[in-house]
Amino acid sequence: MGLFKSRLQSKDIKDTTYGLSDPGLLSLLGIDSATINSDKLGEIVFFTCLQTLSNSVSKLPIYLYSYNAIKGKERIIDNNLNYILNIEPNEYMSASTFWSCVELNRNFYGNCYVYVNRDNKGNINFLWILDTENVTVWRDSAGLFGQQNAMWYVWYDKNNSGKKYLFSADEILHYKTAITWDGIIGMAVKDILSQQIDTQKYGEGYINNLYKNNMFGDKILLQYTGDLGTKAKDTLVKETEKYCNSNGTRFLPIPATIEAKTLSMKLSEAEFSTINNTNALRIAAAFGLNPNTINDYSKSSYANSVSQQTDFYVNTLSPILNMYKQENTRKLLLFKDKMNGNFLEHYTKEIFKLDPTAQMDYLTKGVNNMIIRPNEAREELGYSWADNGDTLIGNGNLVTLDNIISGKTNTQPSNDTNIDNNSNDDGGEQNNNEK
Template sequence: MKMKNRFQRAWNELIRPAVNLNEAALLDWLGIQPGNKAINEVTYFTCLKMLSETMGKLPLKYYKSEGDGRIRADPDSGALLLMNRPNPVMSPSTFWATVEANCQHWGNAFVWVQTEFVSSGRYGGNYKIVSYWPMQSNYTNVIMDNAGIFGNAGKLYYRYCDPKSGKTYTFSQDNVMHFKTWCSFDGILGCSVQDILKTTVSGLGESQNYLNNLYTQGLTASMALQYTGDLDKKLRNALEKEYNELLTGARNAGKVVAVPVGMTLQPLNIKLTDAQFYELKKYTALQIAGAFGIKPNQINDYEKSSYANSETQQLAFLVDTMLYRLTQYEQEINFKALTERQRADGYFFKFNEKVILRTDSKSQMENLTKAVNNGIYTPNEARNLIDMPSEVGGDILIVNGNYVPLTQVGAAYKKGGDENGNS
């Protein structure tokens, strides 16, 4: 009897249906997100694209404070990495776009600053930055050492599980650049737009699914089939299945369907115009774009836009949205990528935000001419802005020879002598 029960249990295990590892219920029980649906929504994706590409096309410059201004500084090896090649497989544009995409989508972005010890003698040496690696935010956990287990109470540590190798690494906060969204309630971790506006983003995605289903059905509405008499459940299901195959699908659109005597097809029309489907979808898209700080013309809404208005919106995008992002990036980079000695000597990084404010050629030349003629730019500085080489003698500020100091305005028109009686 015991042997029979063992065989029976073994047989039951063999015939048990296999568990689908992609089943939503199983993944939810395991705490695994089976994929992010927010990014499939076109407005959400467009906003991510706009912010990520904007960060990717802003060149990072290395400066040194001099007096009340700044000058371009000769970059060291660490600065050259950030400006030219953060790591062996990424260009700067790809690197910063990846960081911003992680930050906006997950609320936080992390960059591992890889260093190695370089000996400078028998008893000395220092650490040198060799590369910068973005870490996928959904595989990174932030831990605060409140108890001082690692010797520094209150310090942050970052645990990263590499999805490619499966290995887990722990980095201290000194070796990780941490960028976050503006929305943070503890100052440590940022909140993502997809979490805050979960219902709004989900609603816009469901509206797109409704349109997709409508196209799949050949843009035909649901119908009610009326018949005389009564049918049992089995025959009714067979009848419904037959007419579903005849009426749904793009290949059946416009076809004639035969209806037996005693039966009537009654369309259940729900017009998109009556439900204000377009207006609601457009309004929801603008709400999501507004949460990201994206202007209407940047999500292809040109209903109330003109050329001048689009240029104004681009300036507003820089001031209202990107200026905070750039300030946060620059502060984190300057603290984590530079030594205390470099910061004390006035070295710092700064993104060149002027690249997204380039105007047409005529306006650009007029602005440069005014700046040179009024002693704001040297001729060579103006030439460098339009990618032309410097010329000899072009590093001197020039102004109109008829200009006089404010204290001497009108002196040429005074009659008689000065206050001492001299003519």
């Protein structure tokens, strides 16, 4: 990656020093640390939670907005910034993949670090995701780098001879979880719930072993006195299986000296399903996800599902998007733009996609009640803007707001319509009288 060659410091760290409690040392000795490794993604509940959050964030575009006392909130078109954030953050991945990867790292490791590459004018060229496990955060309390208490990010490039790169806080987008002791480093859910996730993993392994060893269903236990040779045992098992698998008989002929008993394997007796489901709900709740997310519909209905979807947005996704909004605004925008009231925000209407009929009814009511402009409604439907479509209209007869204020009741049709309307303020009454 040539763009990092001009960084401040480089250092060969092949001869690394480990502490006794360093996870790296434990890994070298073959000892699993307290944290959960990447292979634990195989736990289905944990994976489902990560996938749901990653997909929910990556599907939402990020737009530039401005807020002022006259016009309120207004979207600003910035083609370069829009291309970086929503199309191609860097030459190796699309925006959807990029933000999905960012959210995955944030949830799995508790932190995600993105390097912002700019040109000499301050324009953004690329966004690069750094390997979270190889980034450390320094606070320069002594002012060794010229600024006291400044934050610095040190990245060890393990793919480039272990070189070390130093970044200032303004060059790094630091996305973290809401759980943090110092406000700088976020905590990963997998580290907090390591026992619950491991328990869930062991439960899946237990089920897999039952399937593998064919232990589901009733088994026949043959009890006899004495000792049978290997050949006799194989013959007994073979003949027993022959009659058990036969559909034409319900009887099992056995010698008089052998007693047959039924061995049942029921998970319900051990309350395995109850314990497993409870543990799964705890993991989902730690991520802020509802039971429907992990396919638990035991106490669900249509109304309850809609309520859970709304609750997911309000209580789970909304705080995450607010974190992205604040970090993106403070690190990606120039100081003068921030002082002018500009900010970056996710477009959340993608979450509440409606069916065509409901969407049309929703937009029609918005236009008729002078809440949104016709062009705004057309944009929601995927249509191009129409001439004279940036005026608020409504009051039942599609009267423009300007005419309502001035006392007029009739409006001229827009240029893109073919309706011949001859009723003006004066001429309309004369034509009606002549008729």
